[in-house]
Amino acid sequence: MSIKVINEKCVGCKLCVKACPFNAIELVNKKAVIDLDKCTLCGACIESCKFDAIVIVGGGRDRPLHQKFDEYKDVWVFCEQKKGVVQSVAYELLGKARELADTLGNELCGVLLGEDMKEEAQKIIHRGANKVYLVDSPALKHYQDEPYSKVLIQLIKEYKPEIVLCGASSIGRSLISRVAIGIHAGLTADCTGLDIDKKERLLLQTRPAFGGNIMATIICPNHRPQMSTVRHKVMKEAAENKHHKGKIIEKNYGSNIYFSRTRLIDIVEEIEETVNLTEANVIVSGGRGMQSPENFKLIEGLAKALGGAVGASRAAVDSGWKTYSHQVGQTGKTVCPKIYIACGISGQIQHLVGMQSSKIIVAINKDPYAPIFSVATYGIVGDLFEVLPELTRRFKEILKK
Amino acid sequence: MNIIVCIKQVPDTTNVRIDPETNTLVRSGVQSIINPFDMYAIEEAVRLKEKFGGLVTIVTMGPPQAEEALREAISLGGDEAVLISDRAFAGSDTWATSYTLSKAIQKIGKFDIVICGKQAIDGDTAQVGPGVAAFLDIPQITFVKKIEEINIGSTPAPQGYGAGRVPEYQSASVEYIRAERMTEEGYDIVESPLPCLITVVKEINEPRLPSLKGKMRAKKIEIKKLEAKDLDADPNSLGLKGSPTKVVKIFTPPPRKGGQILEGEVKDICGKLVELLKGEIL
Numbered sequence: 001m002s003i004k005v006i007n008e009k010c011v012g013c014k015l016c017v018k019a020c021p022f023n024a025i026e027l028v029n030k031k032a033v034i035d036l037d038k039c040t041l042c043g044a045c046i047e048s049c050k051f052d053a054i055v056i057v058g059g060g061r062d063r064p065l066h067q068k069f070d071e072y073k074d075v076w077v078f079c080e081q082k083k084g085v086v087q088s089v090a091y092e093l094l095g096k097a098r099e100l101a102d103t104l105g106n107e108l109c110g111v112l113l114g115e116d117m118k119e120e121a122q123k124i125i126h127r128g129a130n131k132v133y134l135v136d137s138p139a140l141k142h143y144q145d146e147p148y149s150k151v152l153i154q155l156i157k158e159y160k161p162e163i164v165l166c167g168a169s170s171i172g173r174s175l176i177s178r179v180a181i182g183i184h185a186g187l188t189a190d191c192t193g194l195d196i197d198k199k200e201r202l203l204l205q206t207r208p209a210f211g212g213n214i215m216a217t218i219i220c221p222n223h224r225p226q227m228s229t230v231r232h233k234v235m236k237e238a239a240e241n242k243h244h245k246g247k248i249i250e251k252n253y254g255s256n257i258y259f260s261r262t263r264l265i266d267i268v269e270e271i272e273e274t275v276n277l278t279e280a281n282v283i284v285s286g287g288r289g290m291q292s293p294e295n296f297k298l299i300e301g302l303a304k305a306l307g308g309a310v311g312a313s314r315a316a317v318d319s320g321w322k323t324y325s326h327q328v329g330q331t332g333k334t335v336c337p338k339i340y341i342a343c344g345i346s347g348q349i350q351h352l353v354g355m356q357s358s359k360i361i362v363a364i365n366k367d368p369y370a371p372i373f374s375v376a377t378y379g380i381v382g383d384l385f386e387v388l389p390e391l392t393r394r395f396k397e398i399l400k401k
Numbered sequence: 402m403n404i405i406v407c408i409k410q411v412p413d414t415t416n417v418r419i420d421p422e423t424n425t426l427v428r429s430g431v432q433s434i435i436n437p438f439d440m441y442a443i444e445e446a447v448r449l450k451e452k453f454g455g456l457v458t459i460v461t462m463g464p465p466q467a468e469e470a471l472r473e474a475i476s477l478g479g480d481e482a483v484l485i486s487d488r489a490f491a492g493s494d495t496w497a498t499s500y501t502l503s504k505a506i507q508k509i510g511k512f513d514i515v516i517c518g519k520q521a522i523d524g525d526t527a528q529v530g531p532g533v534a535a536f537l538d539i540p541q542i543t544f545v546k547k548i549e550e551i552n553i554g555s556t557p558a559p560q561g562y563g564a565g566r567v568p569e570y571q572s573a574s575v576e577y578i579r580a581e582r583m584t585e586e587g588y589d590i591v592e593s594p595l596p597c598l599i600t601v602v603k604e605i606n607e608p609r610l611p612s613l614k615g616k617m618r619a620k621k622i623e624i625k626k627l628e629a630k631d632l633d634a635d636p637n638s639l640g641l642k643g644s645p646t647k648v649v650k651i652f653t654p655p656p657r658k659g660g661q662i663l664e665g666e667v668k669d670i671c672g673k674l675v676e677l678l679k680g681e682i683l
Binding site for chain 1: 412437486488492495525530531581584585586590594641646648651660664682683
């Protein structure tokens with residue numbers, strides 16, 4: 001399978017050059033030339049070409065072979081737990097997975113690993129699951145890569161789900177990558193959109209790439225299950241219904257499967273003034289414009305008033321004003337809260353890619369030309385040392401009522 | 402201690418602009434760089450070498466021009482460089498990439514630690530590190546922000562090592578690494594026997610600048626090249642053919658709607674904003 005430009009049809013319009021996410025097309029003598037070393041055959045140029053001058057040769061994309069996948073059914077959600085509590089990202093996935101399962105005419109199943117998790121398993125049923133596969137063992141009390149991936153691989157081999165979803169968290173990303181290798185399945189990271197191609201029974205997985213500057217839709221035609229990790233806060237939580245009935249299927253395995261070469265020695269929770277960034281509905285972030293670490297008190301004050309978390313730009317972290325765990329952006333965390341308030345952050349692209357999917361962005365900056373204003377829902381051009389205290393006072397006022 | 406560092410050459414997004422009319426990336430003049438997270442991986446490997454001795458081998462899979470990234474890594478303290486490059490690898494997804502890298506690592510030979518950046522800034526998957534560990538069947542510690550201790554070779558296990566805290570289903574090994582793994586709430590302290598694979602985050606170190614000696618070495622060094630035929634790999638598992646996932650569509654997301662600048666006295670502006678956000682907060 002390869003790709004080629006039909007020179008007679010190519011008019012040298014450069015649309016494909018712009019469309020190529022891999023920078024693989026150049027114009028040579030007014031004709032498009034594709035560098036096959038860089039090309040991944042993604043097809044973006046083919047769609048962009050108005051003259052049908054680019055074609056994939058050698059059979060096109062493989063025909064889905066879903067016929068032989070008849071034995072694979074149901075949509076699974078890996079329900080991550082910490083300290084015996086199912087994390088909210090699992091409930092978000094259950095919401096989306098319910099839609100997918102209904103479209104496919106499948107059942108929705110939760111997978112829960114841990115110790116003494118019966119009650120939590122019931123909660124998963126209340127969020128719409130028809131079944132919960134529960135593996136209960138002291139060895140699974142805390143997350144560890146090897147026992148968790150071995151158990152999940154075993155369950156998938158035994159029950160053959162059509163789709164497996166998992167949160168794109170520090171646990172999910174470590175676990176599911178190992179599982180995908182173990183069962184030779186396709187895995188798409190960090191999806192922000194999931195849909196079904198009903199005719200082909202394919203999961204359409206849409207995710208941002210290049211820091212959110214382009215979106216790619218990815219399928220997995222020839223392997224089962226189809227697996228994705230999904231970002232926290234993107235999907236809406238499944239509603240709770242205490243009358244919803246489902247079955248808990250308890251599984252137990254021999255001690256071999258629980259064996260871990262690594263050992264978890266300690267779990268350290270950093271005592272912070274604010275909740276963790278990926279969970280927060282409101283994030284107040286400070287950048288270079290805060291001028292000193294002391295001034296972050298203003299940020300903390302507003303965050304506290306709003307029950308939110310404190311973020312920081314790379315500039316603020318590199319200056320030592322805040323620790324790395326607060327950093328939002330390309331080399332820090334990607335967040336999508338309901339409200340993101342950027343204070344004294346100019347909005348370099350590396351910062352924007354970490355927060356531009358927030359629902360509402362408020363920017364406070366004294367430079368009216370700061371790029372942050374181009375993504376801001378509401379902008380305030382002004383002195384943040386005047387604005388922040390006033391804003392904090394007013395929010396406290398209305399929240400008191 | 403033999404260390405293998407996997408790196409990736411990526412477009413430098415520092416200079417990327419978005420064309421306001423077409424809302425696409427402006428790519429002209431965009432340079433290629435070593436993935437920023439891999440810079441921390443290289444630095445950590447060089448620090449381990451300085452402490453324990455041994456060899457740092459830098460590995461990358463990519464087009465022929467990825468050789469530049471390898472030379473830069475050598476200037477930063479790497480000892481050997483391996484370029485895995487072949488048309489047959491084009492279109493690899495994370496499964497096929499992990500497979501190819503693991504096959505190349507097996508070719509390179511004995512190692513104690515494989516270090517990767519936590520993810521690449523172009524794909525952002527964070528899947529290849531754990532994928533390589535799974536193919537090599539070695540343990541992993543992801544998102545490492547600090548290596549607390551490494552115990553290798555003749556160093557005896559510490560007194561009472563593992564006593565009373567090793568449940569029967571866990572292992573106790575003499576050669577081990579203990580590291581802090583970043584989580585949403587803080588970090589886990591995890592111990593793993595060697596060999597193992599770790600992926601690192603920014604907090605782990607501050608990469609050095611290339612030395613003059615390093616730059617000289619980088620110019621001269623002979624880069625080892627591995628093609629598909631050099632790996633004992635199943636040809637059906639390579640490149641596009643070996644990739645379970647396929648990209649079917651690429652599009653530019655709709656631009657964020659233009660913002661509203663609030664104007665007036667500070668008091669009025671703040672009042673207005675509180676009104677606007679009230680619905681979301683209460």
